[in-house]
Amino acid sequence: xxxxxxxxxxxxxxxxxxxxxxxxxxxxxxxxxxxxxxxxxxxxxxxxxxxxxxxxxxxxxxxxxxxxxxxxxxxxxxxxxxxxxxxxxxxxxxxxxxxxxxxxxxxxxxxxxxxxxxxxxxxxxxxxxxxxxxxxxxxxxxxxxxxxxxxxxxxxxxxxxxxxxxxxxxxxxxxxxxxxxxxxxxxxxxxxxxxxxxxxxxxxxxxxxxxxxxxxxxxxxxxxxxxxxxxxxxxxxxxxxxxxxxxxxxxxxxxxxxxxxxxxxxxxxxxxxxxxxxxxxxxxxxxxxxxxxxxxxxxxxxxxxxxxxxxxxxxxxxxxxxxxxxxxxxxxxxxxxxxxxxxxxxxxxxxxxxxxxxxxxxxxxxxxxxxxxxxxxxxxxxxxxxxxxxxxxxxxxxxxxxxxxxxxxxxxxxxxxxxxxxxxxxxxxxxxxxxxxxxxxxxxxxxxxxxxxxxxxxx
Amino acid sequence: xxxxxxxxxxxxxxxxxxxxxxxxxxxxxxxxxxxxxxxxxxxxxxxxxxxxxxxxxxxxxxxxxxxxxxxxxxxxxxxxxxxxxxxxxxxxxxxxxxxxxxxxxxxxxxxxxxxxxxxxxxxxxxxxxxxxxxxxxxxxxxxxxxxxxxxxxxxxxxxxxxxxxxxxxxxxxxxxxxxxxxxxxxxxxxxxxxxxxxxxxxxxxxxxxxxxxxxxxxxxxxxxxxxxxxxxxxxxxxxxxxxxxxxxxxxxxxxxxxxxxxxxxxxxxxxxxxxxxxxxxxxxxxxxxxxxxxxxxxxxxxxxxxxxxxxxxxxxxxxxxxxxxxxxxxxxxxxxxxxxxxxxxxxxxxxxxx
Numbered sequence: 001x002x003x004x005x006x007x008x009x010x011x012x013x014x015x016x017x018x019x020x021x022x023x024x025x026x027x028x029x030x031x032x033x034x035x036x037x038x039x040x041x042x043x044x045x046x047x048x049x050x051x052x053x054x055x056x057x058x059x060x061x062x063x064x065x066x067x068x069x070x071x072x073x074x075x076x077x078x079x080x081x082x083x084x085x086x087x088x089x090x091x092x093x094x095x096x097x098x099x100x101x102x103x104x105x106x107x108x109x110x111x112x113x114x115x116x117x118x119x120x121x122x123x124x125x126x127x128x129x130x131x132x133x134x135x136x137x138x139x140x141x142x143x144x145x146x147x148x149x150x151x152x153x154x155x156x157x158x159x160x161x162x163x164x165x166x167x168x169x170x171x172x173x174x175x176x177x178x179x180x181x182x183x184x185x186x187x188x189x190x191x192x193x194x195x196x197x198x199x200x201x202x203x204x205x206x207x208x209x210x211x212x213x214x215x216x217x218x219x220x221x222x223x224x225x226x227x228x229x230x231x232x233x234x235x236x237x238x239x240x241x242x243x244x245x246x247x248x249x250x251x252x253x254x255x256x257x258x259x260x261x262x263x264x265x266x267x268x269x270x271x272x273x274x275x276x277x278x279x280x281x282x283x284x285x286x287x288x289x290x291x292x293x294x295x296x297x298x299x300x301x302x303x304x305x306x307x308x309x310x311x312x313x314x315x316x317x318x319x320x321x322x323x324x325x326x327x328x329x330x331x332x333x334x335x336x337x338x339x340x341x342x343x344x345x346x347x348x349x350x351x352x353x354x355x356x357x358x359x360x361x362x363x364x365x366x367x368x369x370x371x372x373x374x375x376x377x378x379x380x381x382x383x384x385x386x387x388x389x390x391x392x393x394x395x396x397x398x399x400x401x402x403x404x405x406x407x408x409x410x411x412x413x414x415x416x417x418x419x420x421x422x423x424x425x426x427x428x429x430x431x432x433x434x435x436x437x438x439x440x441x442x443x444x445x446x447x448x449x450x451x452x453x454x455x456x457x458x459x
Numbered sequence: 460x461x462x463x464x465x466x467x468x469x470x471x472x473x474x475x476x477x478x479x480x481x482x483x484x485x486x487x488x489x490x491x492x493x494x495x496x497x498x499x500x501x502x503x504x505x506x507x508x509x510x511x512x513x514x515x516x517x518x519x520x521x522x523x524x525x526x527x528x529x530x531x532x533x534x535x536x537x538x539x540x541x542x543x544x545x546x547x548x549x550x551x552x553x554x555x556x557x558x559x560x561x562x563x564x565x566x567x568x569x570x571x572x573x574x575x576x577x578x579x580x581x582x583x584x585x586x587x588x589x590x591x592x593x594x595x596x597x598x599x600x601x602x603x604x605x606x607x608x609x610x611x612x613x614x615x616x617x618x619x620x621x622x623x624x625x626x627x628x629x630x631x632x633x634x635x636x637x638x639x640x641x642x643x644x645x646x647x648x649x650x651x652x653x654x655x656x657x658x659x660x661x662x663x664x665x666x667x668x669x670x671x672x673x674x675x676x677x678x679x680x681x682x683x684x685x686x687x688x689x690x691x692x693x694x695x696x697x698x699x700x701x702x703x704x705x706x707x708x709x710x711x712x713x714x715x716x717x718x719x720x721x722x723x724x725x726x727x728x729x730x731x732x733x734x735x736x737x738x739x740x741x742x743x744x745x746x747x748x749x750x751x752x753x754x755x756x757x758x759x760x761x762x763x764x765x766x767x768x769x770x771x772x773x774x775x776x777x778x779x780x781x782x783x784x785x786x787x788x789x790x791x792x793x794x795x796x797x798x799x800x801x802x803x804x805x806x807x808x809x810x811x812x813x
Binding site for chain 1: 748
């Protein structure tokens, strides 16, 4: 099945092939982007006729189908994602549960209301104001977490924008499959999306696609985002999801309240979800030093159990070399310091490192739980400060007044999300993704002011 | 119970290791065992490390960024070298005691005698590295000085990198004299130095046709450099400028005593890196990235055993990528800090791998 999604109205195309190991997936991309842009703007006009509530209802129906693990399109997408990402089927399924589970009526409306007040400002003037989405949005996706493209795709459709989706080579199958089921429920939505692929080095296609867009959403490394940002014109709305870093904190009170075994279970969940490939996954848990060793010992058991509940993915050779190199360095550090220790599976399935310094590091994905002992929460916050520019998500294990005090400090340092330990990887749809309103960020407002007609309506 | 540097046992061990290096005499396995015992006795941290990972597994080179294990910490260092610090800002310090430095010198001379000049002539040795006096804390300067002493005809040899960079006049005089008297030239030095020298000389249209038997050896590769060259491209450019036809690569590290020479001319690594073979004094092996077992084929973590190393554990995980091959191990650059995934970033990508 093709990894691309091209509505019937798209004219001439050229084919491409994406491969992973022995598996190959064909796809097609439009040849004439000016023509494609015209088609998308026409599709946008039809999309604009749908009330926002109708769009919400359609997405909800599709999400309901996708929420069932045995839904055939989902099964196929999961099997394909396993082949490309090397993740286990259970890991991919959990990623889709987290992403697609977000797309139900309740959370869609909550996000719309949070960011726009009254969602119906997207349909016409309400209380003297009106919100207009872009005609066409270009979204360049990254593939570190299966299902991640759904989030920005649905946001664009909610504001009635047509969309050019650039598929990630590392997880190319989900988007087109999702759009196929969208087409079954409401063709007007799916016909407003062109999902295709071009290589990162293909500047010509990127520029041609970009020329058709009123808004641009970029996911990926800082370098990949910078390459896109350099091409964005002043009239284009630009949103970026660049490199991000996430941490966890466990305070003395939290550790005493829940006990080391339960705290460890939560830390292990955060470090195991999506094989720790998500930017929401913690790189380090900063744990009060009175509990760090006890917690770390339990984390080793919890990582083992998490691995049997949800098997880790295969680690490719490059990643394996990096991980083993880090593990050996951590083992040397543990042997040469009084308080460090390393626990690990016999293979590369999981690693737990206890240390008393943030640097040098041993962790970067593939289920490495790094527990660093800190004297108090203030020290934990200080350790994060140098990374403020990239700080994203914090799993904050703190209680009561102390929770709010640390949360406030983290917000000021630069965190854009604070979740409970064990809940770090499941970001809600209403979350202001990376600290900005992502629905309101796409729209332009028109207010009626100082006009007798407005006064009459308001009255 | 720790063993002191001046203990007769250490002296006897020194003698045996020196004999192995110079004459290939002695039992390498027994010497390995004695060095293991010495490390366990003299470094509690090495003992703890080996208890965790298995006795004799290489100590990671990153350990020397924090000072690292030294087997004679109370013995004054006669020389302290700085590591190159290519992966970040942190430069390690590596101490050599009197016996340790002497053994390193012996090992370097013995290897150079065997690998550098198989012909029975005394060549002009031209060193593209600073002199020992100019850079006393650079291990490469020490190594090159020993090579020059061992192999070079003093009348014709020179170190052509001075305080102000390459001394082109000295280089030209040295080469002209060798050509006039038909003395073969052996060039040794940093890979990147050759690139700059060849660029400049080619731009100026200067070239030499060095006498038959001349050779070029480079070391250090291109880590941390803005430009990376394939092995054969570097050799082509040296061939064009100096008329040299025979080449080799030398792998040395500040933390190690022995230098490793190419064991065959077959390109094995991604840039055409040639393999280095296991020898009487040890050498390179590759550990499987998943199991840590040694592999005879394929990629993994480079580990070097060095039976001429007295001051530190004699097995080192260098932090390089090794490619095991029939003829030895090709050394193919540093292990990456990590692989980046979409928007997910690792901390050390932000900190230069410190």
